[in-house]
Each structure stands twice: as structure tokens, then as C-alpha cells.
Amino acid sequence: MAILVFVESAEGKIKKTSIEAVAYAHALGGPVTAIALGAVEKAELEALGKYGAQKVLHVADDRLSQGIIQAYATVLEKALQDESANILVLANSSLGTPVAARVATKIGASLASNVVDLPKTDGGFVVKRSIYTGKAFAWVELKNQKKVIALRKNAADIKEVGSPAQVTPYSVTLGDADFATKITSSEKATGEVLLPEANIVVSGGRGMKGPEHWGILEELAKTLHAATGCSKPVSDMGWRPHHEHVGQTGVKVAPQLYIAVGISGAIQHLAGVNSSKYIVVINKDPEAPFFKAADYGIVGDAFEIIPKLTEAIKAAK
Amino acid sequence: MKILVCITHVPDTTSKINFTDNNTKFDTTGVQFIIGPYDDYALARAIELKDAIAGTTVTVLNVGPADTEPTLRKGLAIGADDAIRVNADPTDSFFVASQIAAIAKETPFDLILMGRESIDYNSGVVHGIVAELLGMPSISPVMKLDLEGTKAKLAREIEGGKEYLEVSLPFVAGCQEPIAEWKIPNMRGIMSARTKPLKVVEPKAADSGVKLQKFELPPPKGSVKMIPADNVPELVNLLKNEAKVL
Numbered sequence: 303m304a305i306l307v308f309v310e311s312a313e314g315k316i317k318k319t320s321i322e323a324v325a326y327a328h329a330l331g332g333p334v335t336a337i338a339l340g341a342v343e344k345a346e347l348e349a350l351g352k353y354g355a356q357k358v359l360h361v362a363d364d365r366l367s368q369g370i371i372q373a374y375a376t377v378l379e380k381a382l383q384d385e386s387a388n389i390l391v392l393a394n395s396s397l398g399t400p401v402a403a404r405v406a407t408k409i410g411a412s413l414a415s416n417v418v419d420l421p422k423t424d425g426g427f428v429v430k431r432s433i434y435t436g437k438a439f440a441w442v443e444l445k446n447q448k449k450v451i452a453l454r455k456n457a458a459d460i461k462e463v464g465s466p467a468q469v470t471p472y473s474v475t476l477g478d479a480d481f482a483t484k485i486t487s488s489e490k491a492t493g494e495v496l497l498p499e500a501n502i503v504v505s506g507g508r509g510m511k512g513p514e515h516w517g518i519l520e521e522l523a524k525t526l527h528a529a530t531g532c533s534k535p536v537s538d539m540g541w542r543p544h545h546e547h548v549g550q551t552g553v554k555v556a557p558q559l560y561i562a563v564g565i566s567g568a569i570q571h572l573a574g575v576n577s578s579k580y581i582v583v584i585n586k587d588p589e590a591p592f593f594k595a596a597d598y599g600i601v602g603d604a605f606e607i608i609p610k611l612t613e614a615i616k617a618a619k
Numbered sequence: 620m621k622i623l624v625c626i627t628h629v630p631d632t633t634s635k636i637n638f639t640d641n642n643t644k645f646d647t648t649g650v651q652f653i654i655g656p657y658d659d660y661a662l663a664r665a666i667e668l669k670d671a672i673a674g675t676t677v678t679v680l681n682v683g684p685a686d687t688e689p690t691l692r693k694g695l696a697i698g699a700d701d702a703i704r705v706n707a708d709p710t711d712s713f714f715v716a717s718q719i720a721a722i723a724k725e726t727p728f729d730l731i732l733m734g735r736e737s738i739d740y741n742s743g744v745v746h747g748i749v750a751e752l753l754g755m756p757s758i759s760p761v762m763k764l765d766l767e768g769t770k771a772k773l774a775r776e777i778e779g780g781k782e783y784l785e786v787s788l789p790f791v792a793g794c795q796e797p798i799a800e801w802k803i804p805n806m807r808g809i810m811s812a813r814t815k816p817l818k819v820v821e822p823k824a825a826d827s828g829v830k831l832q833k834f835e836l837p838p839p840k841g842s843v844k845m846i847p848a849d850n851v852p853e854l855v856n857l858l859k860n861e862a863k864v865l
Contacts, residue, residue: 368782371747371758375751394743396759396760396775396776396777396778397777399743399744399747400743400747400757400759403743403744403745403746403747403751403757404748404757406713406744406748407716407747407748407751407752408751410828411828412827413712413713413827415741415742415744416742428832431740433740433741433834434636435738438636438638438835439837440831440835441831441835442830442832443829443830443831443832444828445829445830482756482790483756483758483786484785485782485784486783486784486785487782489781490780491779496778496779497778497779498778499778502864544776544796545776545777545781550656551657551795551796558864559858559862559864559865569632569633570632573632579864580858580862580864582854593845594840594843597841598845598846598857598858598862599843599844599846600847600848600851600854607848607851610851611851611854614851614854615855615865617852617855618856618859618865
């Protein structure tokens with residue numbers, strides 16, 4: 303049962319959620335081949351061997367340094383065939399999930415996205431998916447021999463299990479139809495911790511009273527090597543960019559630690575954070591509903607507490 | 620131009636989620652159903668395009684049993700011209716996508732819009748499957764969509780930013796905010812929706828190889844530990860030594 307893992311990169315580095323996908327495939331058992339497309343650092347590719355990839359394929363086609371959904375799906379279909387792999391594992395993302403949809407359709411695979419854990423394999427191959435925006439789970443049997451599995455963050459623990467792998471150049475002939483969609487430009491926050499990838503998230507809400515007060519949250523985030531997020535009203539008012547909006551209709555996060563500052567905790571916001579391992583809520587209103595969903599809480603003025611918290615974390619390091 | 624907007628019939632975002640029948644069925648008791656919030660953005664953008672481009676028609680489609688018709692009627696009240704209901708339980712993404720593709724094969728559309736994902740099953744794959752079945756490009760999640768003749772300019776959200784794209788019609792897009800402002804039906808819309816055509820079609824067979832076994836609710840959350848505002852270092856201590864996340 304050979305397994306192919308599609309690994310994504312950003313600025314030449316393999317994304318953490320993609321390394322989790324390699325770890326997931328390794329835990330399934332069976333030879334694991336990882337495949338990366340576009341510009342990626344060689345050492346990053348070799349390191350995939352440590353997490354369980356026996357083989358690493360690299361398609362060094364510059365046109366694929368941009369995430370073109372159709373072209374990626376064509377490459378993965380061919381790679382599955384060449385590697386005689388029946389299972390494709392990848393990370394849920396703005397690129398991975400749409401690509402998974404197309405590949406599964408091409409090869410007639412059972413498809414599951416938003417998968418949160420390793421499958422149960424006693425009697426079928428049954429995966430656990432997050433549904434109702436984190437409010438519930440569904441156990442779903444993938445009955446076809448071919449399977450495509452898109453993982454949520456933290457679906458597998460990253461462990462060092464092997465040594466660096468050889469990187470094999472790989473190529474697929476692509477046609478015009480694969481490039482029917484043209485990416486003309488992109489805007490990307492560079493050097494910051496990406497919200498969906500972050501182990502710690504610091505989020506602010508309306509209680510921050512204005513975009514000019516975000517400095518103290520950014521300072522706290524920097525100290526924790528965390529990503530910054532925000533509530534829907536904050537992104538609606540343009541205080542923060544939309545890609546930082548955490549919630550039902552924004553980014554769903556699953557960090558180890560979520561720190562919510564000045565966010566009351568509307569059910570739509572909770573839907574985006576309820577997969578966090580630990581939640582800290584800081585709010586001046588003791589009746590804020592978010593405290594009910596929190597592990598730790600402080601009632602008080604964020605403008606006094608946040609700088610103190612940043613200092614205390616620096617001191618504890 | 621013909622636009623197809625695929626909408627889902629989903630529990631309101633404030634709904635408490637419960638299951639019945641030994642955790643195999645969603646408990647609809649006391650649950651209010653709405654057009655999926657992402658689908659609502661797609662529909663709003665389609666209506667804007669209809670208003671801007673002469674001769675444009677908008678069809679709304681839902682795969683669901685008869686009790687989902689009020690949701691389709693709401694789509695008509697918002698401004699769609701006609702509606703199609705595929706008479707089946709929307710059991711999984713491949714099944715739903717196959718129904719949409721079958722309809723679009725019979726009656727070609729220039730543009731197929733839907734939400735980036737449904738807020739019940741959160742799969743986020745139906746647009747990609749529909750596009751693959753129809754041999755079209757698919758783009759998701761789309762935050763901006765402008766048409767110039769048969770060319771479209773789009774913005775797509777990516778992790779930590781945005782990507783700007785160009786593609787020719789026809790294509791499939793999974794939409795999200797801020798592609799358009801949600802539209803609230805007015806009285807005239809609600810009245811006219813009653814008489815707009817709503818066609819019911821029977822489903823085509825489509826086996827996805829996916830079978831739901833059971834639902835599960837997450838374990839209840841333990842109670843919150845409050846820390847006095849004048850003892851912030853205690854929070855750091857707990858995060859470090861109790862939660863072990865620092």
C-alpha cells in the first residue's frame with residue numbers, strides 16, 4: 303500500500319502541516335513518497351526523510367512555484383500512477399483541499415477532507431472528520447481502494463523516524479488546459495507566522511478599541527512566536543486584514559494555545575477556535591461568554607494586562 | 620449570460636448541534652435552517668452581476684428533500700430567476716457534485732458559483748469535483764470576482780494573503796466574503812418568489828465510496844480557571860507547568 307504525500311511550501315520551506323501529512327502517511331504504514339512542486343530548498347526536501355518519507359520527488363518547474371490547482375492535480379494524478387500509490391495524503395489548505403477534490407475525481411478515490419486523526423482500520427478504513435465547524439465529528443468509511451485524505455492541523459504527531467532522503471527530480475508534461483487559470487500577482491505577509499500553521503495564536507477583538515492598539519498584541523505574539531488573529535467585527539471594520547479573521551466564516555485554527563483579548567466570544571467566533579488545545583480569555587467583562595469556553599481567564603483591562611503578560615513570558619524564558 | 624448558484628440548506632450558525640438515532644442522524648429539533656453563509660455571498664455576487672450585465676439569468680440549485688424548498692424560495696426572493704431542487708439527501712460531496720454536474724451538462728452555464736464550503740460538513744471540495752467532472756477550471760476561495768466580457772478577474776485568499784487571477788468563462792468558483800454584501804429579500808422579492816419556477820428533478824446515481832458510520836460530539840469543556848488581574852505571572856506559570864504549552 304504505497305502512499306503519496308503532497309507537500310506544500312512557502313518561501314522555499316516545507317509547511318508544518320505538510321510535515322504532519324508525511325508523519326500521518328508514515329503512521330498508516332507502507333512506503334511513503336513525498337512530492338513537492340516548484341521552488342523548494344533542497345535541504346528541506348531531504349529532511350522529509352527524517353519524518354518518514356522513503357522517497358522525495360521534486361518537480362522543479364518554475365510555473366509550479368505558484369499554486370495552480372489544475373496543473374497540481376494533473377501532476378499528482380501522474381505521480382500516484384508512477385508510484386503505484388493508492389493513497390494520497392495532503393494538508394487541508396487553500397490549495398490542498400481544492401487539489402484533493404480534483405485528484406479524487408480523476409482517479410475515482412474515496413475522498414475525505416478535514417480529517418483530524420489517524421483512521422480506525424479494524425473492519426474497513428474509517429476516518430474522523432471535523433464537521434459543523436468544529437462543533438462535532440463524523441466517522442466516515444472510505445470504501446474505495448484509492449483514497450484521498452486531506453488533514454487538518456494536528457492530525458498526526460511529527461516524530462523523527464528516519465534519516466534524510468534522496469531527492470529525485472520528477473517531471474510531468476503539462477498542457478495549456480492545466481494553466482487555464484493565470485495568477486497575475488499575489489500579496490503575502492512575509493516573515494510572519496502564518497495563522498493556520500501557528501502553534502500559538504494571539505487574537506484581538508473590539509475590546510482593543512482600534513487598530514492603533516494592536517502593537518501590544520503584536521509584541522506579545524512576537525514574544526510567543528505566535529500568529530495574530532482577530533474577530534469578525536475587527537476585520538469587517540478594516541482594523542485588520544481579512545486573512546486574520548478567525549471564526550465560522552474566517553480561518554479555523556487549531557493551535558496549542560489561543561489567547562483571546564477583548565473578544566466577547568460569539569458562537570461564530572468560538573466555531574473557529576474550538577479545536578484549540580488551550581484557550582486563554584482576557585476580557586474586562588466578567589460576563590463575556592468566551593470565559594465559558596476558556597481554560598484560563600483574567601478579568602481586567604487588556605491595556606494593562608497584555609504588557610505585563612509579555613514581560614512575564616520574557617522573564618520565564 | 621447564465622449563472623448557476625449552488626446553495627446549501629444548513630443550520631443557522633448559532634445552532635446547538637445534537638444527534639439522534641444512536642448518533643447517526645442530525646437532530647433538527649429547534650434548529651433554524653438558512654442558506655449557507657458562504658453560498659449567500661456567492662448568490663449576492665451573482666445578483667450583482669445580473670443587475671450589471673443585461674440578459675443575465677441566475678438559477679439557484681439545492682440538492683435536498685422537499686423540506687429545503689423554503690431555502691430555495693429565499694434564493695428566489697433575493698433575486699434568482701428560477702430554482703432547481705434535486706430530490707435527494709445530500710449525503711456526501713461527490714454525490715452532490717455529481718448532481719450539479721449532471722444538471723450543468725444538460726443546460727450549460729457560463730459561471731457556476733457556490734460557497735467555499737458548506738458549514739455543516741465543511742468539506743470544501745464540491746466546487747473542485749464539479750469543475751473536474753465538467754472539465755472546467757475551479758478557483759476557491761474567491762473574495763473578488765469581476766467580469767470583462769468572457770474574461771474574469773478574481774482574488775483568492777491564500778494563507779497569509781491574497782492571490783490575483785485571470786480565467787476565461789466558463790469556470791466554477793467557491794466564494795467567501797467580501798465578494799459581495801449579503802442581500803436581504805425585500806417584500807416585492809418575497810412576493811414574486813412564490814410564483815417563480817422551481818423545478819424538481821430526480822437524482823442520478825453516483826457512488827462516492829464514502830459511507831457515514833456515526834457522528835460524535837466533542838467532550839464537554841472543563842471549567843475555566845480564573846486568575847486575578849494583579850497576578851499575571853501566575854497565568855504564565857500555569858501555561859508553562861500545568862498546560863505545558865509555553
